[in-house]
Amino acid sequence: MGATNRVFAGQLAGLAVFGPDGERIGRVRDIVAGLRGDRQPPRVLGVVVELATRRRIFVPMLRVTSIEANAVTLSTGSVNLRHFHQRPNEVLVVGQLLDAHVTVEASGANAVVDDIGMEPTRTRDWVLGRVALRERTGRFGRRGPVRIVRWEDVRGPGVVELEAQPQGAQQLLTTFEGMRAADVAAALRSLPTKRRYEVADALDDERLADVIEELGDEDQKDLLAHLDDERAADILEAMDPDDAADLLAELSELDKNRLLELMEPEESEPVKRLLEYSAESAGGLMTPEPIVLAPDATIAEALARVRNPDLTPALASMVFVTRPPSATPTGRYLGCVHMQRLLREPPSDLVAGVLDTDLAKLPPSASLGEVTRYFAAYNLVCAPVVDETEHLLGAVTVDDVLDHLLPEGWRENGLWEATTDA
Missing domain, CATH: 3.10.580.10 (CBS-domain)
Incomplete structure (x- = not known):
């Protein structure tokens, strides 16, 4: 590992990942850490790397030889291409810790996590040693300037807190800026259900519609069911008619008809026409809005x-x-x-x-x-x-x-x- 003293996870996300011979492997999408109950800084276990195929894999931190401003380099050896699955007591630093609500130990002030700093130890391990946060001040909870404190100086976040409290999504959305909808969809799939819903709630209708189009059938139905009916209808209106028809065809007749009724007539009409055809026919596959x-x-x-x-x-x-x-x-x-x-x-x-x-x-x-x-x-x-x-x-x-x-x-x-x- 190069002589890097501290790296902030939000800045690491999205960096290109290269092998020892300079071949590009993928991009960093998140950092995996193990939470500990003794208030010690969590140990960084590795990075989630998204390959060109959009498969997300886990690369142990010991395989990372250098972290530069624009790239991460791995050492020689084999890389397991199995799809990454989060384990109990593991936390996704970008996906789950950014925007988390914490309390500053000394003052008792409420704050929001802006970023997490990773630091190497003498044993070559990396830990989440620093927290960049903004204290919430005033009647309306406005965020103050960024300040950096030790992990031990804040209460939370732990596994229980992450599951129990509502969490913003602004910092996570920042990491999605410039990403293709398909890549954002892949990122959503890797998040816990609660966090996925929070991100969906924070995305605007057009962006969320683009992302939902890139999800699989079950994930599409799950997110649509999470939304209230009015917003679900707005999302369907923002989707391409053929994608909206495919999604509605997966729902019960009751749910499908209810959402179609809530859509604007000029938006629902082409969708209704597509639903008349078999999903695996030219009529069911087509878009009704060519040039x-x-x-x-x-x-x-x-x-x-x-x-x-x-x-x-x-x-x-x-x-x-x-x-x-x-x-x-x-x-x-x-x-x-x-x-x-x-x-x-x-x-x-x-x-x-x-x-x-x-x-x-x-x-x-x-x-x-x-x-x-x-x-x-x-x-x-x-x-x-x-x-x-x-x-x-x-x-x-x-x-x-x-x-x-x-x-x-x-x-x-x-x-x-x-x-x-x-």
Whole structure:
């Protein structure tokens, strides 16, 4: 281990992790410590590292050879790739201790944990030796300036306190800033249930909707059940209609209908249409909100629509052209324009002049197998779904297909369990 005297866990979270030969292994997502009942600083057991596959593994602290400002380096040896599971009396420093409520021993003042400092000992162990906290002052509990005290100088947090008291989430949310929704979802899955709910309550609706879309079915249902009905309906409105339909299809008829009634009609209508189809058909897989333009739209207009940052890369790869109306189900489907073609044409030209009218269309009844063969045959990532009367109903993207092709529970379990040399 390098001559590092103190590292704060909140700053360590998110750092890249490298093997001894410089190969990148993943990122630090949390610190695991063992709580002790004798008021001694908890011993740091290791780090939770998230691999490129989003699997979270445990790396013992003795394997960490250096901690720098921008990276953590491991020593040689094998790394166990089994999914990390928290054990009794273990605490996740970032996930559970930040934002915890504590009492300053000397003054009796209430404070909130802002960060936790890790320090090495003479025996090469690391302990949680310092607590950065903000005392709560005034009638409204405003937080004062940050001060650093010894672990022994605060009462709590212990296992009982963590389970019993409400806890904020501001510092934890700070660590999520800049992370993709899928990575935040993986972080939530690693948290205890109580902490997961607190984070969900603190996230805004748009962010929480994005995160829920990346969770497995059981975790989605669990979080939705935790929310009150009004907020659950708001979250469903913020989700992509196809993801909202998939989630509602997992609920009881009573719960599904109650939430649909609470949603705004313009938001619930496309979801209701999707629920009419089998979940493993083109109609059930599609999104009802692809890019749709009239034939007199220009290439410039099409490119402007494609640039929408809210679109996934797959959905932005193709523009569909129809007669009015442009909302699905649209007027008569005329054809599509691939994004690469848009980039090669003068911006003032009309999309009607560059239509691909030969590309096969998927009927809403097409099975998952048929949809998969379609993508393989045409080398596409997006496909039109058109009914028998030539109305565009929506578009299927390859990411929706993969979600249904991968083994059940792949988000939670990863794709392998093994060991690798670092």
